[in-house]
Amino acid sequence: MDLRFCDTLSRKERTLSPTRGRPLQMYVCGPTVYSASHVGHARAYLVFDTVRRFFLAQGQPLRHIQNITDFEDKITRRAIQEGISWEELSRREARGFFGRMGELNILRPDATPASSHYVRSMIALIRRMERKGYTYTRRGAVYFDASRSIGSSNFSADEFLSAHAVPEPGGEALPEAEDPRDFVLWKPTRPPAPSWPSPWSRGMPGWHIECYAMASRYLDLPMDLHGGGLDLIFPHHYAENLISTALRGTPFAQHFLHNAFVTMDARKMAKSTGSLVTIREALETVSPGGLRSYLLSRRYDQNLEYSTYEAVQRDGEWELDQCTLVDLVRGNGGEGYPVSRLEGRFDEVLAAVGNHLGTNAAMRTVHEIAEDIRRSGYTRLARGERTAGRRTLARYELLLGLPLTVRSEAQ
Numbered sequence: 159m160d161l162r163f164c165d166t167l168s169r170k171e172r173t174l175s176p177t178r179g180r181p182l183q184m185y186v187c188g189p190t191v192y193s194a195s196h197v198g199h200a201r202a203y204l205v206f207d208t209v210r211r212f213f214l215a216q217g218q219p220l221r222h223i224q225n226i227t228d229f230e231d232k233i234t235r236r237a238i239q240e241g242i243s244w245e246e247l248s249r250r251e252a253r254g255f256f257g258r259m260g261e262l263n264i265l266r267p268d269a270t271p272a273s274s275h276y277v278r279s280m281i282a283l284i285r286r287m288e289r290k291g292y293t294y295t296r297r298g299a300v301y302f303d304a305s306r307s308i309g310s311s312n313f314s315a316d317e318f319l320s321a322h323a324v325p326e327p328g329g330e331a332l333p334e335a336e337d338p339r340d341f342v343l344w345k346p347t348r349p350p351a352p353s354w355p356s357p358w359s360r361g362m363p364g365w366h367i368e369c370y371a372m373a374s375r376y377l378d379l380p381m382d383l384h385g386g387g388l389d390l391i392f393p394h395h396y397a398e399n400l401i402s403t404a405l406r407g408t409p410f411a412q413h414f415l416h417n418a419f420v421t422m423d424a425r426k427m428a429k430s431t432g433s434l435v436t437i438r439e440a441l442e443t444v445s446p447g448g449l450r451s452y453l454l455s456r457r458y459d460q461n462l463e464y465s466t467y468e469a470v471q472r473d474g475e476w477e478l479d480q481c482t483l484v485d486l487v488r489g490n491g492g493e494g495y496p497v498s499r500l501e502g503r504f505d506e507v508l509a510a511v512g513n514h515l516g517t518n519a520a521m522r523t524v525h526e527i528a529e530d531i532r533r534s535g536y537t538r539l540a541r542g543e544r545t546a547g548r549r550t551l552a553r554y555e556l557l558l559g560l561p562l563t564v565r566s567e568a569q
């Protein structure tokens with residue numbers, strides 16, 4: 159079954175199809191690790207976990223790469239405040255990030271490269287662009303000259319320049335770029351900020367070259383799917399496309415998929431504004447499965463206004479549905495709920511996810527199945543159907559990442 163979605167680059171509906179053999183390739187922009195992950199992060203990575211699970215559930219391998227940005231101004235500032243090195247802080251926060259993702263049953267990507275390990279590759283890529291005439295240098299900083307770029311489709315810089323966007327971290331006072339569409343590839347830095355030697359100055363790479371360097375190390379470009387939050391379209395994914403066009407004549411990816419936000423009081427949940435609920439805080443009131451189920455209850459391209467009340471309510475509904483399903487496959491004998499009714503609706507749930515990642519519709523169907531079981535009056539499967547029942551529910555589990563055959567989480 160294909161995944162149908164709106165490709166944010168072409169703004170058209172596209173499909174991603176199982177390839178029968180070759181793994182699909184996906185790169186997701188990972189977190190900048192300097193403080194605890196919040197519910198907005200959980201939702202973003204859950205969206206791409208769902209893409210992966212949609213194909214895994216059909217036996218289609220998908221290579222999933224997601225970086226860790228482990229050096230950046232905010233990391234440096236926080237490390238200074240805490241009196242530790244940026245390496246120590248970013249290692250600790252990266253551990254915390256993967257811990258929280260694991261609690262929410264978000265599959266660990268196949269590789270999670272940390273930016274600081276790829277600085278030499280980034281320097282080599284910048285030199286290649288320099289030799290091709292795509293860059294200019296100002297007092298030790300190297301800029302990509304966007305006016306030199308030709309051909310190849312890209313996001314519209316003019317449209318996004320004024321829109322909400324995650325800006326390139328400023329760092330020390332950088333010389334002005336010649337054009338607002340230009341972006342920094344290398345910038346000079348001084349301790350305690352991280353710095354590496356380079357042909358231009360002692361400093362650090364710009365943000366956009368990081369993901370290009372790591373993606374090109376692990377994947378064949380253009381990859382099948384590149385993802386992140388909507389606020390990464392400009393300048394980040396715009397810049398990655400320019401870099402890719404300069405170096406290899408193609409956009410970075412064949413398709414782009416961007417998730418909407420979790421909001422609080424209609425503002426995007428973000429570390430930088432402090433309007434957030436950390437995953438740990440959320441898990442004090444709802445179970446991991448309940449939080450996952452709540453986040454899946456809204457389609458990826460619609461904002462979700464976080465409400466503790468709704469999360470708790472969803473957690474209760476989820477717990478009841480989970481109990482119904484887990485109890486059903488615990489036993490069998492005599493008359494019971496026919497496994498064919500469980501099997502029969504799996505494709506419906508898969509199709510819901512394949513239709514623009516309609517996890518909301520998928521979760522509704524799971525709820526209907528649980529209600530159907532409760533209405534039937536049976537609390538077990540029919541004789542001889544237990545193995546088939548468990549196997550079927552395991553398919554639902556793989557697709558949705560929710561425990562349905564065992565209550566493996568603390569309630």
Ligand SMILES: [Zn+2]
Pocket residue numbers: 186187188369394
């Ligand atoms: Zn990125």
